Amino acid sequence: MVGFTSFALIGAAAIASAMPTGTTYTPPTGIISAGPNAATHRVIAGFNGLRFEPENIVAEVGDLVEVHFNPMNHSFAQSSFAEPCKPINDNAIFSGFMPTPNGENPNVFSIVVQDKQPLWFYCSQTKGDHCQTGMSMVVNQNFNGAATLSAYKAKAALTGTSISPPRVQGGVIAPPKNGPGL
Numbered sequence: 754m755v756g757f758t759s760f761a762l763i764g765a766a767a768i769a770s771a772m773p774t775g776t777t778y779t780p781p782t783g784i785i786s787a788g789p790n791a792a793t794h795r796v797i798a799g800f801n802g803l804r805f806e807p808e809n810i811v812a813e814v815g816d817l818v819e820v821h822f823n824p825m826n827h828s829f830a831q832s833s834f835a836e837p838c839k840p841i842n843d844n845a846i847f848s849g850f851m852p853t854p855n856g857e858n859p860n861v862f863s864i865v866v867q868d869k870q871p872l873w874f875y876c877s878q879t880k881g882d883h884c885q886t887g888m889s890m891v892v893n894q895n896f897n898g899a900a901t902l903s904a905y906k907a908k909a910a911l912t913g914t915s916i917s918p919p920r921v922q923g924g925v926i927a928p929p930k931n932g933p934g935l
C-alpha cells in the first residue's frame with residue numbers, strides 16, 4: 754500500500770505561522786496531532802559527521818520527532834525501505850535544506866508520528882553523498898524482519914545519487930520549544 758505520508762503537520766494554525774514565507778501546505782483531515790503527553794524524540798542531523806543521532810527510534814502514535822541540524826547543510830527526507838535516498842512519493846516528508854555554518858540551526862523540523870508503521874528517512878544532500886555514506890534513520894523499525902537500518906544503508910551505498918522531495922512538507926519548521934538538542 755502506498756498511502757499518504759505517515760507523518761503530518763502539527764496543525765494548520767501552527768503551520769501558517771511556522772512555515773517559511775511562500776511555503777503553503779494543507780494538511781489532510783483526520784491527522785493525529787501531538788497530545789499533551791506526547792514524548793519528544795530529539796534527533797541531531799550531522800552529529801559527529803554524516804549521520805543522524807540517534808538513528809533508530811521507537812515512537813508511539815502522537816509522539817513528536819524533532820530534528821535538530823548541525824553543520825553542514827543537511828535535510829530530513831522520507832523514502833521507502835525498498836528505494837533509499839529518494840522520496841517515497843510526492844507527499845514525502847521533507848524539511849528542506851537547513852544550512853548551518855556553525856553551532857546548531859535556530860530552527861528544528863518537527864513531525865508527529867501517525868501510526869506504528871516503519872518510517873525511513875535520509876539526508877538528501879548530494880554534495881558529499883550523505884545518504885550513500887550512511888546518513889539515514891528509521892522510526893519504528895520492525896525488529897523481527899529483514900528490513901533493518903543496516904540493510905537500508907547497504908542499499909543506499911549502491912545508489913548513484915540522492916533526490917529531494919518536491920517541496921517542504923509534512924512537518925513544522927520553528928525554534929525548538931526546549932532549547933538546543935545537545
Ligand SMILES: [Cu+2]
Pocket residue numbers: 803826827828876877878883888
Ligand atoms: Cu546530510
